[in-house]
Amino acid sequence: MTTYVEAIQKHVVLPLEKATNRIFTQTYNPFYYHGALPNLFLWVLFVSGLLLLVYYQATLATAYDSMKFITYEAPFGNAMRSLHRYAADGMMLFVLIHLFRVWFTDRFREYRILPWITGVILLTVMFVVGLTGYMLIWDADAVALTNITVNLLHAVPVIGNGLAGFFLGADLSGSALITDYTITRILVLHLGIPMFMMFMLWMHYLRITRPVTNAPTGLVFLMLSGLALFSAAFPVVLGEAAPPNFNVALDPITFDVLYAWPHQLGVAGWDPALIWLLTLAVPVGLLIVPYLQKKAMRGQFAQVSKDNCTGCSLCYADCPYEAITMVERNDGSRFKKLSIVDPARCANCGLCVGACAFKAIDIPRCDSKDVLAEIELALANQ
Amino acid sequence: MTATPASDLAPADSSTEQNPPIRIIGLVCERSVELENRLNNDDRLLDDPSVKIITVPCSGIIQPIMMETSLKKGAKGCFATGCRMGDCHYREGNKFLQERLLGKRMPKLKPSVNKHRIEAYWLSAVEYDEFRDLIESFQATVDRVDADDAAAS
Numbered sequence A: 001m002t003t004y005v006e007a008i009q010k011h012v013v014l015p016l017e018k019a020t021n022r023i024f025t026q027t028y029n030p031f032y033y034h035g036a037l038p039n040l041f042l043w044v045l046f047v048s049g050l051l052l053l054v055y056y057q058a059t060l061a062t063a064y065d066s067m068k069f070i071t072y073e074a075p076f077g078n079a080m081r082s083l084h085r086y087a088a089d090g091m092m093l094f095v096l097i098h099l100f101r102v103w104f105t106d107r108f109r110e111y112r113i114l115p116w117i118t119g120v121i122l123l124t125v126m127f128v129v130g131l132t133g134y135m136l137i138w139d140a141d142a143v144a145l146t147n148i149t150v151n152l153l154h155a156v157p158v159i160g161n162g163l164a165g166f167f168l169g170a171d172l173s174g175s176a177l178i179t180d181y182t183i184t185r186i187l188v189l190h191l192g193i194p195m196f197m198m199f200m201l202w203m204h205y206l207r208i209t210r211p212v213t214n215a216p217t218g219l220v221f222l223m224l225s226g227l228a229l230f231s232a233a234f235p236v237v238l239g240e241a242a243p244p245n246f247n248v249a250l251d252p253i254t255f256d257v258l259y260a261w262p263h264q265l266g267v268a269g270w271d272p273a274l275i276w277l278l279t280l281a282v283p284v285g286l287l288i289v290p291y292l293q294k295k296a297m298r299g300q301f302a303q304v305s306k307d308n309c310t311g312c313s314l315c316y317a318d319c320p321y322e323a324i325t326m327v328e329r330n331d332g333s334r335f336k337k338l339s340i341v342d343p344a345r346c347a348n349c350g351l352c353v354g355a356c357a358f359k360a361i362d363i364p365r366c367d368s369k370d371v372l373a374e375i376e377l378a379l380a381n382q
Numbered sequence B: 001m002t003a004t005p006a007s008d009l010a011p012a013d014s015s016t017e018q019n020p021p022i023r024i025i026g027l028v029c030e031r032s033v034e035l036e037n038r039l040n041n042d043d044r045l046l047d048d049p050s051v052k053i054i055t056v057p058c059s060g061i062i063q064p065i066m067m068e069t070s071l072k073k074g075a076k077g078c079f080a081t082g083c084r085m086g087d088c089h090y091r092e093g094n095k096f097l098q099e100r101l102l103g104k105r106m107p108k109l110k111p112s113v114n115k116h117r118i119e120a121y122w123l124s125a126v127e128y129d130e131f132r133d134l135i136e137s138f139q140a141t142v143d144r145v146d147a148d149d150a151a152a153s
């Protein structure tokens, strides 16, 4: 029976990649660097963000003016701002491509559950980083975003007022209104969460041997020049100044759909409870999805023959999912080490079999000795 | 392509008897080029029954010795297929096999093996036409190598 994943892979993903291979060749196909490209944009964000921070001032009175200075006067200020903006969109776009690709090529469950779960966490916090970034500008749109956020936080049952208070910095200011402390909190979130993301990325790669975090130079060049050209063609402009009273109702506005779609629903007058439900349905749904499919492997994993293993470590070097450890052996064998497979991490892929020259490791669904026997039998019959 | 599909030659149950001798052995990753409905009862290609297919879960499981054995036991050529470079389901299987065949990763293909009789193709499940063309040109290569070898001896 074909699963929906197999169907999408065969009818959408593979034909699409066949077409992109014609343009990029398989060496530079961006779809094959779905994990590396978000990393590239992340680096652009770090560098451009650091330079923006040189001139940014996180106070209610000066934030907007400092953005004005960055946008129109500071050397390369507009370039950095535009790069930062479009790299954020690029990162979200490629993370979504990454997400859908690992999902619809069946690379998202069983022994890959750790990267999937940490990925969902990364996606969720990225969202907050983008959102707080738009708030820091402190133009009319930013103030609207901040107000809608405060309203949404207040609407959370039981802890809502606490959350809104934390976001506003009410613990320091003693006020339930937007103050200088609020903008500092926003900045702390915008800078602190990326540090947490570095930790999450470390976990993301924990069970992946040699994660492909860098795209080939040609593709990096293409992406960066695309980003630069886009920034030059559509330099970011500064929105209108916010009205002096930050807590007034605002005209309908359009936010960045990638980062602020829940807020857009808020502008459209949706009920906060419904917005929360919809927003939370994304990560919760993504966390459930791997468990909706039948296991492919049914607990199978690579088997090591104690008699044949020489402890050469070639399987250990090649295993793509960190499933093999080499342990000291003192069972009277003349060899010093033995290969041990962790069943929970093993993909049942057989890369260790290809690496072993001593017929010492095999996967149950395809024994290397059977393959050799099949070759010999086929050729012996003629 | 000169071969007639085996399905035209024989009723399905006795197809083995009608198959020509095996010239080429193909070790094919089950996720690369899709051969469902392309093989006869004896796992020969319907488009070219002198090619015997052995399916494996990933090209990364293929040991060079499997390809060496194919040639030693009488096949005129042996090829492997894996997914497109960059798209191995298990991340690195095709890359490692390629490196083994090029002599850059242990265990390596024996240097004494005639490299013209060994090929590897990186194709996705939806690229059967490309696959068939590659097999056709491999047959031609093998013919040439056979002729060279005959001339040399």
Ligand code: HEM
Binding pocket: A034, A035, A036, A038, A039, A042, A095, A098, A099, A102, A107, A108, A109, A112, A115, A116, A117, A118, A119, A120, A122, A123, A201, A204, A208, A210, A211, A212, A213, A286, B089, B091
């Ligand atoms: C900050 C954003 C992210 C970055 C920079 C990132 C980066 C990467 C990289 C470099 C790899 C290794 C690819 C390889 O070498 O095969 C990877 C694997 C993976 N990522 Fe992400 N990722 C991000 C977000 C996500 C998200 C949002 C998800 C899904 C919810 C996700 C799910 C996965 C999975 C399941 C794998 C394992 C794929 C495999 O084993 O073939 N990642 N990621």
Ligand code: SF4
Binding pocket: A304, A308, A309, A310, A311, A312, A313, A314, A315, A316, A338, A339, A355, A356, A357, A358, A359, A360, A361
């Ligand atoms: S490659 Fe084979 S012999 Fe070497 S350590 Fe692994 S199982 Fe043992």
Ligand code: SF4
Binding pocket: A301, A302, A318, A319, A320, A321, A322, A323, A324, A341, A345, A346, A347, A348, A349, A350, A351, A352, A353, A363
């Ligand atoms: S089959 Fe071998 S190479 Fe593949 S994950 Fe398991 S131990 Fe690692």
